[in-house]
Amino acid sequence: MKLSPPNISHSSPAVRRRALFYVFDGGSGIGHLRRLARIAEAMRKDFSCLIVTGHDVGLQWMVPQGCEYVRLPSWDNLIAAKSAYWGRVPFLDVPLDEAVRLRSAILLGIVEGFQPDVMLVDHLPLGAHAELVAVLRTAPCRKYLITRGIQNETEDLHRLILGGAALSALGKDYHRILSAIDPKIFNLAKHYNLPPEVVSKILSTGYVAPAALAGRRASIRSSRGIDDATPWVVASVGSGQWGEPLIEACIALAGDHPDVHFDIVIGPRSRLARPEAHAAGRIRLHANCADLADLHAASDVVITAGGYNTLLEAIQGQARILCIPYRKDRRDEPFHHATLLQPYIDLRMATEIGELGMLLQAAINDCREGSVKDGRTELRTDGAVRIARMVQDDLERCLDAQFAGH
Missing domain, CATH: 3.40.50.2000 (Glycogen Phosphorylase B;)
Incomplete structure (x- = not known):
């Protein structure tokens, strides 16, 4: 040719x-x-x-x-x-x-x-x-x-x-x-x-x-019906493939925190049952979410499997990050990258999903104490x-x- x-x-x-x-x-x-x-x-x-x-x-x-x-x-x-x-x-x-x-x-x-x-x-x-x-x-x-x-x-x-x-x-x-x-x-x-x-x-x-989203925190939270004092957790695992166990754990934990709002994104490639995207309510399940970057940036806690984009979207705002990589080998990108980021951002990591409940409770407690204070603004984005x-x-x-x- x-x-x-x-x-x-x-x-x-x-x-x-x-x-x-x-x-x-x-x-x-x-x-x-x-x-x-x-x-x-x-x-x-x-x-x-x-x-x-x-x-x-x-x-x-x-x-x-x-x-x-x-x-x-x-x-x-x-x-x-x-x-x-x-x-x-x-x-x-x-x-x-x-x-x-x-x-x-x-x-x-x-x-x-x-x-x-x-x-x-x-x-x-x-x-x-x-x-x-x-x-x-x-x-x-x-x-x-x-x-x-x-x-x-x-x-x-x-x-x-x-x-x-x-x-x-x-x-x-x-x-x-x-x-x-x-x-x-x-x-x-x-x-x-x-x-x-x-x-x-x-x-x-x-x-x-993404372009700077931090300045839109108040408007994003307002459109979700959440004031600045109410803890908001956003959980997502990228496409959803291989992330089903983590999503199931997040759904279970949402029921244990009645004063916390949750948005849980199952992902377009997940094999979990597809929920209807709820327009209201403390706990919202999404099959997909076109404005997920906004949610990550405006939330207080982000739960992730360590995806590149999720981490970067979360640090555009004040979110504390809980990372449970589905690739558990320290030589692989999700684990390795999250480890290297820890000196700069409030990122807590575990290899087992069973540890998520403890991490989440600690992060929510810290959110109630005040805004995150770390070195995320030092990163070139x-x-x-x-x-x-x-x-x-x-x-x-x-x-x-x-x-x-x-």
């Missing part, structure tokens, strides 16, 4: 450029979609942003207004074992390599039609099953890998990121590697044994967090804006270099 030259060759600084975002969708969560959507939100003034993903939940309310998306056939519907988890048969009953060819061909068609100036790839350099190989080799645009920095080290990192074809792609195909974490918390370049040609491309951007500015500046430099060469 022959691809047309990128827009950069015939653009001027006044032209709205095109950015393609490829969202990792091979795992259980939708946090990758949330993170890239926030970057797209920061870029949409200067770029036409197209998000490409296999996720089938969250697209309508996560994709920023003015951006577009293309939904790929999901790995959940292409891989037999994943389909079986949901009690389904695969969309196509084909071997994995044929499923990969299908997604790769669709991606090539999207790139040919959209002709992006930049492509931002989330998490894995080659995608979950190397479906990006052909695109990386042929798409004539600038390519950026976006990573949360800390990896799940119990996974096959050599195959997925740090070795073989994936590591080769980082060195040859990507122009920059953007680590979306505060460098005070974690240094990607120093933590993993990466070759110099890869280390030279790594930039720490700060966290990709403007990563989306910094990434948008960096990409724009890179393209301007490329244009200047092209014009100078003529």
